[in-house]
Amino acid sequence: MSDERTPQVPTEEGRSQEPWGAGSPALTPRGTPQRPPVAARSGAEIHAFPETAVGEGDVRTAGESAAPARGTSLWRDAWKRLLKNRLAVFGMFVVGFIAVAVIIGPAIIKALTGFTYDYIPAGNTVSYPPFTAPDGSFSWTHPMGTDAAGRDMLARVLQGGRISLMVGVISTFVSLIIGVTWGATAGYLGGKIDDLLMRIVDVLYAIPYMMIVIVLLAFLGRNLSPLGQIFLLFAALGAVSWLTMARIVRGQVISLKNQEYVLAARATGVSTPKIIFRHIVPNALGPVIVYATLTIPSVMLQEAFLSFLGLGVQAPYASWGSLAQEGIQNIAVFPWQLIFPGVTMALTLFSLNFLGDGLRDALDPQMRKF
């Protein structure tokens, strides 16, 4: 029944982009069975929590051809649906909390205790367990303990979170720009250009690109300052995460381009940029937002993976990945050094994934069926 009130944006073109569109793998004239996009790389669009749709046979009543105009009410409806999804609300809350914590947390800790992420207490380089004072009694001073050099873990986890979240957001933004430009160009221009651009995407999918990123960071990163390395990381991860975004945007643009209302706009002489910005961009926004939300955790995971290997964020900066790398060296004796950054990161990714899932369900009830 849900399809009565909502516009039906994804048509066949959009559907074939879905990895779970198992029923109808598109047959492409190019000769390759067009497999669903390489979901795992992004870790994103696999997340589907389809709800039961009643749409069996006759129960569907009229209004199936609702106009694909996403007015403000659509966004309001989506927001309402999002708030109904408890897991998504939980995710939103946790992500919000962690974002605020990593932004203002370090300053608060400094004001309260004087610890910063790189403050090494003189003379004492023992790693304390959580809530433990030097004499072994209970203490609020280091709620997450200290690391091998005696630095406050809480301050380090928060500081690491800044970098990790920043990498997630900025790299996703980079991938967004490349992916949207690429996909929109291919979809809008169509024909041979579309063929060429998407063929390149197909080809890039099949490359073990993480190995190249490793080489890039190991060789080019070595001569950069730690800050420069972080920027290289943004660029590198953004540059390898845009493929699926390009496919999604292209699918959206193609299906929207052929919608009656866009054809009508064109027929009445509306200019191309106006069509793109007034009609296509707002309507393609939903899936892009959803996918971007799901790209953030996957990029964060990749950053952590690289930092864990010692190739990403370097001292004096820290990220959750590099903290975990430090922690694993002392896992047997000081497990909290790994557990706190690891669990914080897992919780953040968990919440972001739930939020992304919830956003998809809310913004695109069509997709819930799949």
Place this chain on the structure above:
Amino acid sequence: MSSQNGTLLSIKDLRTYFETEDGTVRAVDGISFDLKRGETLGIVGESGSGKSVTNLSVIRLIPSPPGKIVSGEVLFHGQDILSLPDDEVRKIRGKRISMIFQDPMTSLNPFMRISRQLMEITQLHLGHTREQAYEHAVKMLETVGIPDARSRVDAYPHEFSGGMRQRVMIAMALSCEPELLIADEPTTALDVTIQAQILELIKNLKRETGTSVILITHDLGVVAGMTDDIIVMYAGKVFEQAPTRELFERPGNPYTKGLLKSVPDPAHEEGTELYQIPGLPPDVAHLPPEQCPFAERCYRAEEICKKEFPPFVQLNEEHFSLCHFAEEVYDESRGGAQTAGSHIDPNGLPLQGGGGR
């Protein structure tokens, strides 16, 4: 009327509801009818009127959740299907009652050869060996008029056209010589020329095997000439029930009249506007129970229609209509002046297929 040797299927006050975000959808809300052995019953109605749900309820194939058969009886040979254990129902499905669905393009398993899909059903119900089942599959394909059946039986569904696939579906449905065949909009998804062929096929097979048939359609043109009786459904209710000829010649319900009028008349002069029932089918989830569901769209509606649920009026021995003004409408139809559906020959095949959706 054909032979009258007893009732095969008797549905009593069937109610099937769906729970949705918007509330309870009463897809089928108190349907009753009988089907006699060897007869063909047409169920006509717009999309959403509950005709498919009625028939899925008969073999308990309502997706649950969200659907639920709330009450009623489905007596098949006097035995209530709704109270049978699951494995007993399964012995009926496909063997004694079988179904043909609307969309032949999606109703066959795309990953399985036609032969296997046909063999499966006779191996299950008739205990055929592989060889027997295979031969039977070939025979069934020949029966439904697939040329060169033996060489095509091992093809996959996508190698068949829509009409051919529907023939395969019919072959599958008739494999075990069922007592009842339910055809749910069997021609809606097909081209007009193919529609006529498929209807002709069902008609012939029915005559040869003596199977009872329930033919569900939204297209009055389809049921003309196919059925003995017709039920008109609207908003989960039976609006009118009558022998086919009587219904076409003398409808006793404003809704039926509207349906008949909206069937295009080939003799209709060009430029004349085709009749359309005003408004849209109702939102079954938010229908006030105390009013006539058709009141908003009815040309004959009066105050009482919005206040009281209409009675199911018996107009003659076999003719019933759900309307406050059933008798008046019935009498009015006798004059013939307004019988808009008169261009449909109730005995013949449809001149107009309706062209699907």
Place this chain on the structure above:
Amino acid sequence: MKFRFILRRLLVTVPMVLVVITLTWALIRLAPGNFYASERKLPPAIEKNIRAKYGLDRPWYVQYGHVMRNILSLDFGNSLKYENETVNDILRRTLPVSAAVGTCAYLLALLVGTVLGTVAALKQNSKLDYGAMGVSMLGISVPNFVLGPILVLVFSLSLYWLPPARWDGFPSWSMVLPVLTLSAIYMAYIARLTRAGMLEVLRSDYIRTARAKGLTERQVVLRHALRGGLLPVVSFTGPALALLITGTVVVERIYALPGLGTYFINANLNRDEPLILGIVAFTSVLVLVFNLLVDIAYGFIDPRIRY
């Protein structure tokens, strides 16, 4: 038709591998510094000798041509770090370790993931479904370098059930933790893919037809639904290999396994150009060929696919 498709794909594969190798080579060469001079400055005479020995004094295109000729003849030369071994020796020695762990992990993930996903789809919106999907989400969200050490902490350092970090060959108890660590995320992905795929198929018309035939629910699922429902998992197998390779890098690091990944990271840290190029070339071919195999398999599973 099929052969032409395979041939064409193979023809695309060769230039792609060359592009990947060229890109890697260019990255290595563009970076300032050299493998022999990472720490201290060498006297000019010695440096000149070294440069001559490795051909670094010749123009870049000659060097490039040399590298490419070696790679096309499948002879990657000697490792710079492990001087007594050729790159091929190292590949031969390390690949079985990575392959054993990776294959076991993927098979385990396939088994557990499809079962979990199917059950979740069949019992949609039940507690079981929510539980299975919650665990999957956890599997996707917990990085393997967090999961691994926690498993070590519990099963090796606390319970003393399994060895923490060593390689006893295949098969051995020492494989259990690495395989579990590596397979967790694939289990989660596959479970989610299976569930989504099964849900769509279970709602399709042909499943209704199967039910209307009078088949039992078990027959409906096993004969009719599973094949279509698992197609997304088949598609996932191709990219999964690329992911598996990066996954093994981490797992080998955590458990100190002498596998391909460990050597790849070390080669990068040591600027061991031949070894890097050798491993990149090998894995690229592996991934591309594997993707091709998956596409072919897809064609067998789904008769509607035409090449």
